[in-house]
Amino acid sequence: MSMKSKPLAMVTGATSGIGKAISLKLCEDGYDVIALGRSTTILAEMTSHSGVRPLALDLTDREALAAALEGEEIDVLVNNAGIMPPIGSFDKMAQSDIDTTLEVNLSAALSTTRLVLPGMMARGRGHVFFTGSTAGHAPFPNMAVYGASKAAIASFAAALRCDLSGSGVRVTEIVAGRVETALYRDALTADARADMYSVFQAVQPEDVAAMLGTVLAMPANVDVTRFDILPTAQFVGGGGFAKGNRT
Numbered sequence: 001m002s003m004k005s006k007p008l009a010m011v012t013g014a015t016s017g018i019g020k021a022i023s024l025k026l027c028e029d030g031y032d033v034i035a036l037g038r039s040t041t042i043l044a045e046m047t048s049h050s051g052v053r054p055l056a057l058d059l060t061d062r063e064a065l066a067a068a069l070e071g072e073e074i075d076v077l078v079n080n081a082g083i084m085p086p087i088g089s090f091d092k093m094a095q096s097d098i099d100t101t102l103e104v105n106l107s108a109a110l111s112t113t114r115l116v117l118p119g120m121m122a123r124g125r126g127h128v129f130f131t132g133s134t135a136g137h138a139p140f141p142n143m144a145v146y147g148a149s150k151a152a153i154a155s156f157a158a159a160l161r162c163d164l165s166g167s168g169v170r171v172t173e174i175v176a177g178r179v180e181t182a183l184y185r186d187a188l189t190a191d192a193r194a195d196m197y198s199v200f201q202a203v204q205p206e207d208v209a210a211m212l213g214t215v216l217a218m219p220a221n222v223d224v225t226r227f228d229i230l231p232t233a234q235f236v237g238g239g240g241f242a243k244g245n246r247t
């Protein structure tokens with residue numbers, strides 16, 4: 001029986017954007033937080049916040065992750081780490097970008113969950129979050145592989161709830177619309193990114209973190225299995241037509 005004084009969370013992709021906001025919010029809410037990312041500089045800065053336990057790690061290094069989590073009793077897991085590959089039609093995508101996107105956005109989330117879940121089930125409690133995307137629930141042009149990774153996350157999160165029925169472990173998919181972060185850092189130029197966030201008020205990472213805190217604070221018998229959080233100005237869906245094609 002662990003004698004830890006505070007509940008323990010682990011947030012992947014904690015060095016930036018949504019994951020950083022969630023990590024700091026959980027610390028404010030009384031958690032110790034294993035903050036995972038590759039940026040040692042940012043992780044070091046985050047230790048100024050009480051409760052942050054930095055874990056500098058590439059999520060695709062499964063052995064290192066398993067070793068790092070040995071003996072940890074994690075109560076809340078936020079599978080948040082993710083990347084946006086170069087924006088463009090699938091036929092022009094590099095195989096390496098396809099592989100990396102699926103590895104980070106999907107496989108790493110599954111392998112992390114596989115490491116943490118048995119302990120949660122043994123303790124009869126816990127909460128697993130997955131940061132999904134509107135792109136996993138509707139087709140977005142030039143983002144087919146990213147969307148596929150998020151659609152798989154959505155399906156996995158929902159099916160995992162079936163496996164966990166009666167275990168006391170809750171699962172939530174976060175379906176985020178446009179959130180103002182560095183996600184597009186490699187996919188778009190700085191000007192294009194600035195334009196993207198200038199045309200309407202995007203969701204801020206702290207908004208997602210606030211919602212996660214509300215979901216987590218629900219009574220144990222209540223599981224918010226999915227929440228969608230979009231800019232008011234963003235809509236998803238709606239048909240389109242090929243340019244100049246009359247057939």
Ligand SMILES: NC(=O)C1=CN([C@@H]2O[C@H](COP(=O)(O)OP(=O)(O)OC[C@H]3O[C@@H](n4cnc5c(N)ncnc54)[C@H](OP(=O)(O)O)[C@@H]3O)[C@@H](O)[C@H]2O)C=CC1
Nearest residue numbers: 013015016017018037038039059081082176179181182183
């Ligand atoms: N911003 C948006 O509009 C939306 C974002 N999302 C999702 O939200 C999640 C967070 O992204 P967001 O905050 O926007 O973007 P950021 O780029 O700001 O953050 C991404 C985080 O993922 C981490 N990360 C990336 N690759 C790895 C890796 N190999 N190992 C460990 N950590 C890694 C980065 O840490 P480091 O670089 O230190 O390794 C960073 O902390 C992603 O899953 C994204 O798909 C979903 C919908 C909308």
Ligand SMILES: N[C@@H](C=O)C(=O)O
Nearest residue numbers: 133134135176177178
């Ligand atoms: N859904 C977001 C990405 O995942 C976006 O709209 O940029």
